[in-house]
Amino acid sequence: MVTAAGPRSPVAAPARRVPAVRHLGPNWYACVMGTAIVGTAGAGLPWRVPGLRTACTAVWALSLLLLAALLAARTLHWRHHRDQARAHLLDPAAAPFYGCLSMALLAVGGGALAVGRDWIGTPAAVAVDAVLFTAGTAVGLAAAVAVPYLMAVRHRVAAEEASPVWLLPLVAPMVSAAVGPPLVGHLPPGQMRATLLLACVAMFGVSLLATLVTLPVIFGRLLTGGPLPLALTPSLFLVLGPLGQSTTAAGNFAAAAPDAVPGPYAGGFPVFAVLYGVPVMGFALMWLCLASAHVVRARRAGMGFSMTWWSFTFPVGTCVTGAEALARETGLVVYGWLAVALYAVLVAAWGTAATRTARGLVSGALPAGPRPAPGAPRPATVRTT
Secondary structure, eight states: OOBTTBOOOTTHHHHHHSGGGTTOOGGGHHHHHHHHHHHHHHHTOSSOOTTHHHHHHHHHHHHHHHHHHHHHHHHHHHHHOHHHHHHHHTOTTTGGGHHHHHHHHHHHHHHIIIIIHHHHOHHHHHHHHHHHHHHHHHHHHHHHHHHHHHHHHTBOOOGGGOOGGGGHHHHHHHHHHHHSHHHHTTSOTTHHHHHHHHHHHHHHHHHHHHHHHHHHHHHHHHHHHOSOOGGGGGGGGGGHHHHHHHHHHHHHHHHHGGGTSOHHHHHHHHHHHHHHHHHHHHHHHHHHHHHHHHHHHHHHTTOOOOGGGGGGTHHHHHHHHHHHHHHHHHOOHHHHHHHHHHHHHHHHHHHHHHHHHHHHHHHTTTTTOOOOOTTOOOOOOBOOO
């Protein structure tokens, strides 16, 4: 049908069908990650508080609902706004956030076994975790290869544009390494248990080595290029993700090893958990102080709310679970208190980010799409050769 305005183009028509999801990028999965870690981290605290586990289970249930809603919304986004979805893949500022899809699946799956079993039962929790772990691991490994490949051959990225966001697809396999070991005990004894545990150790290596070659670029840019743009400053907290998650993974290896591998190897994992986790947690605390100082400076300079504020949640949560693992392996009370202190920061950060996000959704400011901010990086371009 032709109207006075002319025929509808095949691109414009779908864009008008579900405009609310046109600017719904993969960064929104950070809401799921940040919510799920509140439940998982709270359940692992060394001291029991009446009602805390029930609250943690309720928060996990909320993360499950958020995941289902976002998966549906992102499906609509790809169906009706494929041009925008492809633009995200070709944007070096947006493409790394595809790692968040993997971590959202893994965080909710791990939470099912940690706290969700209280409400849905252990068999159902194991099934949910197994499905989400499998899907999240596949997506995470694909993103860990595909996103750096795109950045190398399609994106035009200058050294001064280095950002902690680059770590997102690289840390996804580390999340798999951390949430996989609790599934080991639910597999038949023998080859299957050992295979899963050692696969998690392999993913630990994939993520750790990739992080070790990327982090110096980010740190060097920070020291030589000056502070990040105000809106990107919270992303400095993303560096805590691979640090806290790797410490958590090492502790979970130690817990699962006795039921999966022979004695000499099983005895080595607790030693590794301490010898690795203690110095890495020390660096994480140093980076936490450095990133906090940058955020305070940016806030005083007028930094407003954006979705990057969710960077205050999941990375800090991994440090909580890392401190819990060290408290379990060393028996030191100081790590228990550290976990409690960091969990208080996590809850405060989650409450602030969730409230601001809800306000933005109600007002329509967040779904309206991004607006260029003063001092933001130049628009992304892609290589044509």
